[in-house]
Amino acid sequence: MATENIVIIERDDERFPESLRAITDAPKRLHCIGDVSLLRAKSVAVVGARRATDYGRWAARTIGRRLAESGVCVVSGMAEGADTAAHIGALEGGGKTVAVLGCGIDICFPTGNKKLKREIEEKGLVVSEYPPGAPGGKFTFPRRNRIISGLSAAVVVAEAGVASGSLITAEFAVDQGREVYAVPGNINRLLSAGANKLIRDGARPLVLIDDLLADLGAGAKYAQNDPTDLAEEERAVFNLAKRCGEVTIDEAASLLMRSVASLTATVTLLEMKGVLSYEKGRFFVP
Amino acid sequence: MMSSVLTASLCGLDAEIVRVETDLAQGLPYFALVGLPTMMVKESKERVRSAISNAGYDFPMRRITLNLSPADTRKDGSHFDLPMAVSILAAEDLVDLDGYEDAAFFGELSLDGSLQRSEIGAALVLGLKEKGIRKIFLPEENVPELSLVDGVEFYGARGLRSVADHLNGYNHIEPRVYEGAYSLALSEPDMTNGDFSEVKGQERAKRALQICAAGGHDLAMTGPPGAGKSMLASRIVSILPPLTKAEALEVTKIYNIAGNLRDKNRLIQTRPYRAPHHSISYAALIGGGCVPMPGELSLAHRGVLFLDELPEFERRTLDMMRQPMEDGYIDLSRVGYRNTYPCDFIFIAAMNPCPCGYHGDPEHECRCPESTRRRYIGKVSGPLLDRIDLHLDIQRVRYSELSGAGRAVSSAELYEGVMKAREMQRIGNGERDGRTVLNGDAGVEPSEERLAMDAGAEEALRRAHLVFGISARRSAKMKRVARTIADIEGSGAIRAEHMAEALSYRQKEEAEL
Ligand SMILES: [Zn+2]
Numbered sequence: 041m042a043t044e045n046i047v048i049i050e051r052d053d054e055r056f057p058e059s060l061r062a063i064t065d066a067p068k069r070l071h072c073i074g075d076v077s078l079l080r081a082k083s084v085a086v087v088g089a090r091r092a093t094d095y096g097r098w099a100a101r102t103i104g105r106r107l108a109e110s111g112v113c114v115v116s117g118m119a120e121g122a123d124t125a126a127h128i129g130a131l132e133g134g135g136k137t138v139a140v141l142g143c144g145i146d147i148c149f150p151t152g153n154k155k156l157k158r159e160i161e162e163k164g165l166v167v168s169e170y171p172p173g174a175p176g177g178k179f180t181f182p183r184r185n186r187i188i189s190g191l192s193a194a195v196v197v198a199e200a201g202v203a204s205g206s207l208i209t210a211e212f213a214v215d216q217g218r219e220v221y222a223v224p225g226n227i228n229r230l231l232s233a234g235a236n237k238l239i240r241d242g243a244r245p246l247v248l249i250d251d252l253l254a255d256l257g258a259g260a261k262y263a264q265n266d267p268t269d270l271a272e273e274e275r276a277v278f279n280l281a282k283r284c285g286e287v288t289i290d291e292a293a294s295l296l297m298r299s300v301a302s303l304t305a306t307v308t309l310l311e312m313k314g315v316l317s318y319e320k321g322r323f324f325v326p
Numbered sequence: 327m328m329s330s331v332l333t334a335s336l337c338g339l340d341a342e343i344v345r346v347e348t349d350l351a352q353g354l355p356y357f358a359l360v361g362l363p364t365m366m367v368k369e370s371k372e373r374v375r376s377a378i379s380n381a382g383y384d385f386p387m388r389r390i391t392l393n394l395s396p397a398d399t400r401k402d403g404s405h406f407d408l409p410m411a412v413s414i415l416a417a418e419d420l421v422d423l424d425g426y427e428d429a430a431f432f433g434e435l436s437l438d439g440s441l442q443r444s445e446i447g448a449a450l451v452l453g454l455k456e457k458g459i460r461k462i463f464l465p466e467e468n469v470p471e472l473s474l475v476d477g478v479e480f481y482g483a484r485g486l487r488s489v490a491d492h493l494n495g496y497n498h499i500e501p502r503v504y505e506g507a508y509s510l511a512l513s514e515p516d517m518t519n520g521d522f523s524e525v526k527g528q529e530r531a532k533r534a535l536q537i538c539a540a541g542g543h544d545l546a547m548t549g550p551p552g553a554g555k556s557m558l559a560s561r562i563v564s565i566l567p568p569l570t571k572a573e574a575l576e577v578t579k580i581y582n583i584a585g586n587l588r589d590k591n592r593l594i595q596t597r598p599y600r601a602p603h604h605s606i607s608y609a610a611l612i613g614g615g616c617v618p619m620p621g622e623l624s625l626a627h628r629g630v631l632f633l634d635e636l637p638e639f640e641r642r643t644l645d646m647m648r649q650p651m652e653d654g655y656i657d658l659s660r661v662g663y664r665n666t667y668p669c670d671f672i673f674i675a676a677m678n679p680c681p682c683g684y685h686g687d688p689e690h691e692c693r694c695p696e697s698t699r700r701r702y703i704g705k706v707s708g709p710l711l712d713r714i715d716l717h718l719d720i721q722r723v724r725y726s727e728l729s730g731a732g733r734a735v736s737s738a739e740l741y742e743g744v745m746k747a748r749e750m751q752r753i754g755n756g757e758r759d760g761r762t763v764l765n766g767d768a769g770v771e772p773s774e775e776r777l778a779m780d781a782g783a784e785e786a787l788r789r790a791h792l793v794f795g796i797s798a799r800r801s802a803k804m805k806r807v808a809r810t811i812a813d814i815e816g817s818g819a820i821r822a823e824h825m826a827e828a829l830s831y832r833q834k835e836e837a838e839l
Contacts, residue, residue, distance in 0.1 A: 301533055
């Protein structure tokens with residue numbers, strides 16, 4: 041990455057966001073690549089475990105997308121797992137997203153996210169308080185979490201184990217007076233323990249994404265949950281998914297007494313209408 | 327004091343006619359063999375000398391020069407014994423070739439003059455027949471396995487003496503001719519790997535395999551251990567049309583050359599299903615060796631190659647598979663050898679979604695870090711996956727109230743659709759070298775008329791481009807798959823439901839998670 045694309049914004053620059061300047065230990069300056077106006081956009085952080093489960097990634101991605109569709113900018117840390125899913129969701133929703141790095145802005149960590157980083161640089165904003173070339177360290181990644189929460193009106197923890205870095209973000213958020221939401225998970229699963237504890241300790245359980253949007257005054261989009269322009273057989277498949285949660289094509293075909301072939305076709309058409317998601321052999325209402 | 331006898335030498339799958347010429351001249355006893363013989367052929371000299379003596383003839387005490395013509399290609403194998411012996415006897419006027427100038431001879435001689443069954447007999451006979459030879463002297467033991475080959479007189483002999491006697495007019499060998507006797511044991515699909523009805527709750531995967539069988543498409547299956555990937559893959563032979571006669575001959579030749587014909591199965595009558603383990607060596611999979619031999623790629627010719635646990639295969643090996651799969655043949659030529667073997671097969675790959683296998687499983691938690699999972703998937707050759715038409719995620723069957731109600735479709739039902747599609751393709755795509763051109767055949771562009779889509783299908787493809795980010799190259803692939811689906815359904819144009827179903831088999835980008 042050529043260093044000339046990097047815009048440096050000092051703390052006293054008027055583009056430096058007010059909300060971030062107000063926090064304790066605010067960064068001296070921000071190195072930015074992309075749309076710097078996003079520093080002042082209405083933002084929500086969506087974070088979660090690196091070793092997120094499918095559920096955690098699904099939650100992060102869906103929340104990211106719904107926020108983006110409602111015009112809310114999604115802030116995250118571009119780490120593996122939930123963070124990556126949140127960024128992807130936001131981009132899918134055709135919206136804005138900000139990635140806050142814990143290393144120099146010219147370094148892509150994890151390296152597998154090169155493509156994603158480039159896309160965020162083009163369509164969103166990548167930010168770091170560290171100078172170009174600075175390698176990430178044991179302390180830099182947790183420290184940048186204060187910027188993630190500092191840039192955001194609220195923090196959503198999509199999934200977190202007991203030692204997850206996203207709990208640090210949640211702590212910063214509480215200190216900074218931000219609202220914290222956590223997506224509830226199974227109480228027998230280690231990777232949900234962190235998020236569930238946050239709820240016990242006072243975080244808002246994120247049960248309906250629309251609640252979050254309503255809290256933000258972002259005008260929840262209900263239209264998608266009840267599409268009107270469906271053909272009869274599409275309607276039947278959609279209703280089945282709403283009723284059963286996750287369904288495989290085989291199961292749906294036998295329940296609706298239709299061939300696997302035609303059911304596959306219907307599910308794909310509904311997927312393209314954005315009404316259903318199909319992943320790993322199962323479809324569901326996103 | 328000159329004679330000339332015909333035989334053959336193998337170059338890859340093809341035979342080249344070799345003329346064994348003998349010149350006897352006065353002088354000190356001397357026996358020379360020229361014409362690029364390998365060490366194995368040079369050893370023939372000693373066997374031929376003993377065999378001639380033990381057959382009751384005097385070995386000529388003269389200057390003997392044997393030439394294997396044409397002189398510029400390497401001759402390999404022990405089957406040159408018989409033509410060499412006959413040629414020497416003819417030069418010495420001990421046998422009379424009158425009336426058999428156009429006959430060919432092959433077979434290895436024992437020291438006592440008896441003939442041994444030739445391992446590559448079928449390949450030699452098929453090659454000789456292609457070159458127009460209609461009379462062949464060969465080891466008696468080879469004759470029964472040649473019932474596929476009609477229109478050739480087989481003179482099966484026990485030894486050198488009986489060949490000589492026949493040529494000289496006594497102890498006549500009655501030639502065996504298989505006239506239209508060809509009938510494959512199987513005129514119906516091969517059920518040896520079982521019926522699809524035995525696999526419950528994987529109806530979508532069966533449908534994908536039906537599409538592969540119908541249009542000759544390749545398939546990549548991703549799913550956890552225990553989902554039944556190999557059980558499903560192996561049953562594809564139960565819905566493939568039986569080998570045609572020409573195909574059976576071709577496959578038999580390959581197995582013959584590779585030394586893979588077991589006594590009980592000297593005729594390959596069923597489509598090959600090859601499932602080599604991932605520990606297989608490069609040469610064994612691709613083909614190779616000092617004298618290049620066909621590998622699994624060629625042994626799967628006209629059949630199916632199944633590679634389970636694809637990421638466990640050596641990356642270099644997988645990379646090398648792409649080109650032969652594109653070309654339909656593999657070139658293993660070396661100096662002195664011209665060896666090209668065909669390899670046209672349906673490729674089925676299976677893999678776990680991650681090292682532990684449980685990524686995406688609703689009942690087990692995957693504990694693999696994202697980076698480990700990416701590295702695992704990344705081990706698979708991208709170019710190889712890229713050329714696969716159908717991609718399918720499968721799951722272990724859940725035993726819930728939802729499943730179990732469904733009926734398991736049988737091989738016979740799927741086969742009906744395959745045959746319907748094959749007939750549609752025969753009419754629509756035509757034939758090449760006596761075979762129906764399939765929608766999945768590499769290097770063949772289906773006609774525009776065949777790829778005609780109705781408005782709904784056009785719209786579906788347009789949306790797929792927007793929503794799924796399907797590239798132009800991928801959408802060409804999707805059209806072929808949709809064409810096969812339309813063929814199974816007996817539809818002239820590609821309709822929206824065909825295109826939508828085809829799109830469900832698209833290769834998902836990593837970003838789609
Ligand atoms: Zn795993």
